[in-house]
Amino acid sequence: MRAVVAYTWARDVADAAVRQDGTVEWRKDKMSPGEDDHAALAAGLALTTDGGTLVGLTCGNGDASWALARGVEQAVHVTDATPHDDDAATAAVLAAGVRSIGAVDVVLVGDSEEHPGVPVALAAHLGWPAVVGVTTAAARDGRVEVVRTVGDLEETLSLAPPVVVAVAARSAETRVPGMKELLAARKRPVTRTTLAELGVDVPDTLVARGTRLPATAPTRVFDGEPGEATRQLVAALRNEGVL
Amino acid sequence: MSATATGAWVIATEEKRLAAMVRAARALGGTVTVVAVGPRALADAASAAGPDGVLWLEPAGAEPVEAHAAHVAAAAADAAPRTLLATVEPGARALLGAAAVRLGAAVVPGVLSLRTEGEGVVVECSAAGGAAIATLACPGPLAALFAGDDDVTAAAAPSAPVRVLDDGTAPADLRVVGRAASGRSAGVRDAERVVSVGRGLKAKADLALVESLASTLGAEVACSMPVAEDLGWVAKERYVGRSGQHISPRLYVALGISGTPQHMEGVREAKVVVAVNNDPAAAIFRTADYGIVGDLYDVVPALVAALSS
Numbered sequence A: 001m002r003a004v005v006a007y008t009w010a011r012d013v014a015d016a017a018v019r020q021d022g023t024v025e026w027r028k029d030k031m032s033p034g035e036d037d038h039a040a041l042a043a044g045l046a047l048t049t050d051g052g053t054l055v056g057l058t059c060g061n062g063d064a065s066w067a068l069a070r071g072v073e074q075a076v077h078v079t080d081a082t083p084h085d086d087d088a089a090t091a092a093v094l095a096a097g098v099r100s101i102g103a104v105d106v107v108l109v110g111d112s113e114e115h116p117g118v119p120v121a122l123a124a125h126l127g128w129p130a131v132v133g134v135t136t137a138a139a140r141d142g143r144v145e146v147v148r149t150v151g152d153l154e155e156t157l158s159l160a161p162p163v164v165v166a167v168a169a170r171s172a173e174t175r176v177p178g179m180k181e182l183l184a185a186r187k188r189p190v191t192r193t194t195l196a197e198l199g200v201d202v203p204d205t206l207v208a209r210g211t212r213l214p215a216t217a218p219t220r221v222f223d224g225e226p227g228e229a230t231r232q233l234v235a236a237l238r239n240e241g242v243l
Numbered sequence B: 001m002s003a004t005a006t007g008a009w010v011i012a013t014e015e016k017r018l019a020a021m022v023r024a025a026r027a028l029g030g031t032v033t034v035v036a037v038g039p040r041a042l043a044d045a046a047s048a049a050g051p052d053g054v055l056w057l058e059p060a061g062a063e064p065v066e067a068h069a070a071h072v073a074a075a076a077a078d079a080a081p082r083t084l085l086a087t088v089e090p091g092a093r094a095l096l097g098a099a100a101v102r103l104g105a106a107v108v109p110g111v112l113s114l115r116t117e118g119e120g121v122v123v124e125c126s127a128a129g130g131a132a133i134a135t136l137a138c139p140g141p142l143a144a145l146f147a148g149d150d151d152v153t154a155a156a157a158p159s160a161p162v163r164v165l166d167d168g169t170a171p172a173d174l175r176v177v178g179r180a181a182s183g184r185s186a187g188v189r190d191a192e193r194v195v196s197v198g199r200g201l202k203a204k205a206d207l208a209l210v211e212s213l214a215s216t217l218g219a220e221v222a223c224s225m226p227v228a229e230d231l232g233w234v235a236k237e238r239y240v241g242r243s244g245q246h247i248s249p250r251l252y253v254a255l256g257i258s259g260t261p262q263h264m265e266g267v268r269e270a271k272v273v274v275a276v277n278n279d280p281a282a283a284i285f286r287t288a289d290y291g292i293v294g295d296l297y298d299v300v301p302a303l304v305a306a307l308s309s
């Protein structure tokens, strides 16, 4: 199976600070590995353990070596891609990157909370189906078998390649690479390319008109000694009709 | 905008947020069509939600909704709606993505509201992980992943005609090969009241304290992920959050839980959230409705007493 894992294709919201006036400031204006990227990578490795290849794909000003330090042998880096509010635009860049890699059976991508439109638009740009919200993947008889939770059910699906699979992490990454892996990663090949070389033009069709703070009521905090604070809380909850 | 690109499509694979999306689409002006991919009951619910028409497609037994993405995209290309709406739910999302790219639409996640402005649409959507709200103007076609509140009070409008969507497009080769209970259906899921505990609890034995509050309230006990997964103090099917239970109790009491986005995602639909935490700077005090800053070992017994008096 030939798989591609897309990683580090957006900024991390943890790097965004929201000021009192509601404006958003990016303290670190860099693409970062997404919360789900490690799960997509794990699925890619699982799909290619019994032969096959896994190629990394990243875009923007992030660190291409992230996947190379985690078992991926080679990567493609679209260096001049920028963050987009439009998930279809981000997906168009990733799709061009996938096409540049040639024959591919499956593309794995983190099922990001922040950019849920990216995996499905990526599949559409490639003309492939998409299955999202997946937790694990395995290769079986030339097909891709994935598991996901839908309501109270755990669903297993068998997918014919080519297909885009979006993987949601269930927890933080547990095994972080050591110094040796980080050094080895620097020696692995990265093919650097640009939007112009790939022939993608992603005009930003959205016009950003600014940001504001959400109009949520602040938390009503009862302080003081526990007896008094809890009495006030109970009164408030009775008022709400939830007791 | 070309004369053909008008109206809105609501793509639905479940009833959740359907009425709210139809209402949001209505407010844009133009015709509203619901594309219902699922059982007949879904098409009927769509019809009663007040659109001008319903296009219905029922996947065969082992076909996931996603197998019909190309089919829906082809129909979208014919009808050329100006705006698409769907929830982030996996099936609906895949259909929306396929239709959006076919229409050359911008895909915007976390959309809370939409309005028409001249030839375009202006949306408000969540930004910076929900800490801010962004306003975006969309001069061209738009595909909105709708995250606005559900509209449970919507009156059932006269039923719109349901037409079967069938152009002979072959479904993609995707098959459901197994379905098993996920172990998510503990009592916690449907409970009206839930008392939940996090790493602020110092020892497993102290769960007795949590249980005393739960029994006073007639509540189920839940927890944060580390309490179940790392410490193993509470059964795994009782942890709440992104990877665990998504619940909607009337009352959720969080004891010694910091309030990370991954945890809070599981209680987004709770009516009232109460936080007890000894750190006044804990993130949970930015999202809870009520809070008590204090040591849970002092506050919980006092709360049991206050509830009993």
Ligand SMILES: Cc1cc2nc3c(=O)[nH]c(=O)nc-3n(C[C@H](O)[C@H](O)[C@H](O)COP(=O)(O)OP(=O)(O)OC[C@H]3O[C@@H](n4cnc5c(N)ncnc54)[C@H](O)[C@@H]3O)c2cc1C
Pocket (backbone or CB within 6 Å): A035, A169, A170, A171, A172, A173, B197, B198, B199, B200, B201, B223, B224, B225, B226, B227, B239, B240, B241, B242, B243, B244, B245, B255, B256, B257, B258, B259, B260, B262, B263, B266, B276, B277, B278, B279, B282, B294, B295, B296, B297
């Ligand atoms: C992909 C991913 C998915 C995840 N999914 C989930 C999920 O589904 N559910 C989930 O819960 N987490 C999930 N997490 C983990 C999540 O990010 C947090 O790590 C976790 O929720 C923290 O649990 P906590 O609040 O119990 O612990 P902590 O963050 O350690 O917070 C403990 C809190 O207790 C307070 N405290 C300490 N002592 C006392 C005391 N005596 N009295 C009162 N307060 C006290 C502290 O001030 C602190 O705020 C996920 C993470 C990732 C990366």
